[in-house]
Amino acid sequence: MEFLGISLTEWIGYLASFFVLLSFLMRNIITLRYVNSVGCLFFVAYGILLDSWPVIITNVAIVMVNVYYLFINKKEHVPADDVKP
Numbered sequence: 500m501e502f503l504g505i506s507l508t509e510w511i512g513y514l515a516s517f518f519v520l521l522s523f524l525m526r527n528i529i530t531l532r533y534v535n536s537v538g539c540l541f542f543v544a545y546g547i548l549l550d551s552w553p554v555i556i557t558n559v560a561i562v563m564v565n566v567y568y569l570f571i572n573k574k575e576h577v578p579a580d581d582v583k584p
Contacts (some may be wrong), residue, residue, distance in 0.1 A: 504574040517539030532565040539565070 500507045518538030525531035539558040546554030 509533055510544065511548065513570050514543045515539070515545050529569065532569050536565045536569075 502510065505513075506519055515538050518534055518541060520538075522531050522535035522538060525534060539562045542558040543562070546552070546558065
């Protein structure tokens with residue numbers, strides 16, 4: 500299946516790259532982790548379609564790190580102005 504001469508697999512790869520790139524433009528680390536996770540999940544789908552284990556394993560690991568920091572290791576965010584030297 501193609502759209503504009505580009506296969507569905509390639510579209511998923513472009514979408515994954517877009518979300519990962521977009522995540523690096525985020526100022527808030529929580530938003531960055533959510534957006535990055537979306538990109539990584541698209542990369543997992545892309546890796547599955549390509550049958551590429553390095554792509555799958557790496558991006559599953561990154562999603563797991565993001566999940567850890569978002570949900571398991573929840574620490575209260577302290578603004579930089581409140582940190583005492």
